[in-house]
Amino acid sequence: MPYQPEYYYGQGKVFLAKRDAAGNPLVLRWLGDVDDLKVSLKTTPIKRKEAWSGEKTTSMSLIVDKDASVDMTLMDFSNENLNLALYGKSITSASGSVTGERLPTGLLVGDRVRLENPLVSSVVITDSATTPATVNPSKYEIDPKYGALTVKDATGLTQPLVAAYSHGAIDTVAMFAVIPDNVFLRYEGINLAQGGAPVIVELYCVKTEPLKELSLITDKQGDMKISAEVLGDTTKPADAEMGRFGRILQVSSA
Incomplete structure (x- = not known):
């Protein structure tokens, strides 16, 4: 069978959901237009340099830490997204x-x-x-x-x-009014390079960080850059199929 490259060019929707006591996602909330979404993985190894050859080569490398993070750029300045970015609380005054x-x-x-x-x-x-x-x-x-x-x-x-x-009537978002709970992140994407094939990414336990910068006077369209740490979901057993951090599902376009 001839080689068929599987390229990726993606767009899609990003959702967040609160988690129940067992770590399962509740209702998904769409974040609106998200201009950029990136997941980063990192490991921390313990290394051993051998001491007998005269060259001190690395003779052991053992992974002891696994870290993951997600970065996204929100273009929708809804009150819900401002709450996410500012650790905020919405109040509507009549x-x-x-x-x-x-x-x-x-x-x-x-x-x-x-x-x-x-x-x-x-x-x-x-x-x-x-x-x-x-x-x-x-x-x-x-x-x-x-x-x-x-x-x-x-x-x-x-x-x-x-x-x-x-x-x-007035809508108010108070800054640093709450400490948010960990959330479930789900990306429902389309791979335009593969005929619009669906791609699903799920991150089970995400801890968002507050917005580092809110540009109020700018010569370009405003956005909110959100970073988050992907935590190991200890509510779930170690599972080779599901993992404890997240998973990617590539669905046939057919």
Whole structure:
């Protein structure tokens, strides 16, 4: 039978899943557009140099450590992916209203201060006089999307100023709010070099690291580079078929 090379040119979907107490994956969550996915393997040997030939050749090499890691580049900035990258926790706050929000004192013309919420409307500013007076809107400018106030005229104002307003619903991701559990990673790929044959890669126990860098001002499309350690899954027995780290399944395109 003539030689048939099996080349690989891949694309596909990357999923993560929580693990149950027995290490089995639960519901798979698609990470969206993943631009890059790499698995790296490394071993650590103990070596012995013989001491009788005069050449000190290596006479023994014994593998004592096995390490694996995975690196991927996420292009989808969903709240779920931000939680993964930032060890974050998502909080959704409903729309509502605020009264009595005190602004910093000593504001001068041109100063910009934040309100505690973005997406604001119906803003009313009062001063802190003995009998509080409503500040004429001509004395300040509101940036409703970002929830910020800029002073245009500070004459006659008794500070601190006090804000009341309505705001829209807000999605928040708090950084370093949780320590994530180990997860199961599954890659469902297609090998374009083999007629679109399915390729499945499963990594049983993955510990993600927090994002090293989040580029907020950049001249290219933003991404999130995630690294993770692939741990040996000790919930499973040593198995020549399944292994304790992961496996690759090449499925016939037919």
